[in-house]
Amino acid sequence: MESRKDDTHRMVTVTINGEMRQGLAEPRKLLAYFIRETLGLTGTHVGCDTTSCGACTVLLDNEPVKSCTVLAVQADHHQIDTVEGLETDNVLHPLQQAFWDNHGLQCGFCTPGMLMTSVALLQKNPHPSESEIRHAISGNLCRCTGYVNIVKAITDASHKMQQEPAEV
Amino acid sequence: MAMEATETRPLGKSIKRKEDPRLVRGQGRYLDDIMLPGMLYMALARSPYAHARIKGIRLDQAYQVLGVKAILTGADLEKMNLSWMPTLAGDRQMVLATGKVLFQYQEVAAVVAETRAAAEDAVQLIEVDYEPLTPVVDPFVALKAGAPLLREDRAQKDNHIFHWEVGDRKATDDALASSPVVVKEFIRMPRVHPAPVEPCGCIADYQKSTGKLTWYVTSQAPHAHRTVLALVSGLPEHMIHVISPDIGGGFGNKVPVYPGYVCSVVMSLQLGRPVKWVETRTENIATTNFARDYHMTAEIGATPDGVVMALKVATIADHGAFDAAADPSKFPAGLFSIVTGSYDFPVAFAEVDGVYTNKAPGGVAYRCSFRVTEASYLIERVINTLALRLNLDPAEIRRRNFIRPEQFPYQSPLGWTYDSGNYRATLNEALNLLDYEQMRKQQAERRAHGELVGIGLSTFTEIVGAGPSNTFDILGIKMFDSCEIRIHPTGKAIARLGTRHQGQGHETTFAQVIADELGLTTADVLIEEGDTDTAPYGLGTYASRSTPTAGGAAALAARRIRQKATQIAAHLLEVAPEDVEWNGEKFAAKGLQSRAVGMSEVALAAYTNLPEGMEPGLEATYYYDPPNLTFPNGAYVAMVSIDRGTGEVKVERFIAVDDCGTVINPMVVDGQVHGGLTEGFGIAFMQEIAYDEDGNNLAPNFMEYLVPTAVEAPHWETGRTVTPSPHHPIGAKGVGESPNVGSPAAFVNAVVDALSPYGVTNVEIPLFPWKVWNVLKEHGLTE
Structure with a gap:
């Protein structure tokens, strides 16, 4: 269509959840919308557009970022991981399983971002204390759970991942 | 530890949620997806x-x-x-x-x-x-003669929307006049927004x-x-x-x-x-509906022993530019008349005046059964003021005034019939879990060392489950709710309800209710909501109404199925229908429990091997018009300390003992309580939609409208007493909103308790550190 003239768009190539994908993006297009609308991965949610709620958190080269505050063109030729990439061979990631086991989610809207932040936390700090967990997820708002069971879930996952290092 | 959905007799068990496998994979399907x-x-x-x-x-x-x-x-x-x-x-x-x-x-x-x-x-x-x-942002200014007229479209040429009152004004005035002790307090519940993510x-x-x-x-x-x-x-x-x-997430928004x-x-x-x-x-x-903005004045009359004699409340309700409140149509001030709370007031009177201002229209019931949060906050705050005046422990003043177990069903002076409760037992449970006496001792010791430490109570009663069709409607539509269940030939069921969950866990909890009635497992029952082409008509999910209304419909639709299934079972067991008994899991021949058939055999027979002349199929629909509302209650206790240097309040401990009647899934109930307490904490300490004098919204994003993160949110402890509702088919009352309704007063009462030795009886929420610091400064408690 007319609004997709070549001079207003850039080709963006990313490796997302291990798969190389390409798409056209206006330079102003936010990474969150590129992931959701261009690449069709809608597990990454948008809750505020102002870097406050964290529902759009993804890993960019293994660092958690709020994808509503990254331009799609900035991710060109970088690696992205989203919630859709957590499961392997039909087995939930220990964090996904722990959120389920511990009632760490209610409406589920913040959950993908919360999971990605937690993945990054446990990669850096495999045995976080409650206080470390609470600080790590303080950029991810949850309006349903009061965080108690999220903290519990992350702690549970950290124990299980310690028992099964292959899962990390 | 949570249990699998394949558990038999699932009612009352912490079954893991059926909605979670898709949600943790990012495969939920939200609107923008x-x-x-x-x-x-x-x-x-x-x-x-x-x-x-x-x-x-x-x-x-x-x-x-x-x-x-x-x-x-x-x-x-x-x-x-x-x-x-x-x-x-x-x-x-x-x-x-x-x-x-x-x-x-x-x-x-x-x-x-x-x-x-x-x-x-x-x-x-x-x-x-x-x-x-010229903008008008203050509702009291809006009511003054000569205030700019906001709504030129109306025949009425002022900014007054409605006057609503309930109770006996004269008897209340007389009782107040003859009360030996009268306390009066102005309590503001500021404008907030539910702000789901x-x-x-x-x-x-x-x-x-x-x-x-x-x-x-x-x-x-x-x-x-x-x-x-x-x-x-x-x-x-x-x-x-x-x-x-x-x-x-919805929370009324x-x-x-x-x-x-x-x-x-x-x-x-x-x-x-x-x-x-x-x-x-x-x-x-x-823009999309705010909540609260209630400006309330309350007077309690009491004996010198603290036994309450009368309650009088006058409220100014700021609705913004349009009265877009989402209340049942006959209730312009919602169910504010629950304001007598858990206490046996012989007489009471309440009035509310709605006002237009140049602010966003509303208001909705934010995690609240229509202005119940405002009412509960008010009474729980003012009963605290009475305790302070009489130098009574806040637990003791409550014990002296609780509606007693033998008074149920209890007629409140403002017109409600409370279904059940044991308020003293609920309070005792909370005090025992905390070791209240020990806590008071610790407080005294820390006070002696100059610390500002406070303990606050809230023993609220809610009114939920709107509601009985003789009273409750929205634009004329009666507020019943519904459930349709179809059992398929292999004994698996699809159930559709008129409600729509937003995180409450209906796909699991309603499956538990139905499975328990039919001898199935939670995994056998698929719950579907939210599609008007397939689900039976119902009024939706808000005001903690799903379990009291649709939950009742689910149990009764299942019992209708069981009636027909009994006939089919008799045919399969080759006995008369009256000789078939339901043993909780199967249909058995009376006196011969080994001869029994389950729902899957009955279901198959409903399509393959029917008694002569019986209509094929196995399904039922129930439109449940509840005979009364339900009245959950709770006893919450907060312990806080205040930093003299910054005015920051730290919630050191918080226990919530809820009585929501029969518990369908304890894990889900605790989750609801955690979430509601956190929102109550936000309302007490962080959340406010303020406007400047030009009508500019000062908190239109998450950088200025502060909702609790994992760092601010305290650790919550929960407990329970169980007083089933006598009229609900499974005795359940609803719980989603209790923690949000009950907790703000506990926090604020705790802050007042910390400062009461210095003459403070009232503080205004939200208790931002700077506001608390100003109070400290005023009373010479900080540099």
């Missing part, structure tokens, strides 16, 4: 002024943006007689402004374009010529060829929304298919119909293409 072929995007132009006359609107620049398909203004809607829409409160609200704007961010024009970005670009280029008028939005998809409108919408009440849309648009109701997909919804429907009808509108966070907080 739905992308239809040919879909257009809508964005709204909004007023920068709180009160201004529109002198002109120019669209030519906006139309130049590549990809713009159409722009709608109030003048266009006026021609269709759609520039105003009815509110649930019986007022009306502008869809797109005509004449003048009445609040900042009010909807002025709608742009539809090929892309989200093009629509936003065009909005920036719409030129509106405004003549600013997912904002509101919709996709209107009108197919000209079929005449059918599919309307995907973030709706807590899809059936009611379909009816409202049919009435407003003139489309035949059966040609409107409302789909409320997975919802990212997703109950009303909003101007953006109407505009997207109009645009889709005109263009014949799907039109998506999703609000930004600022649009969410600044």
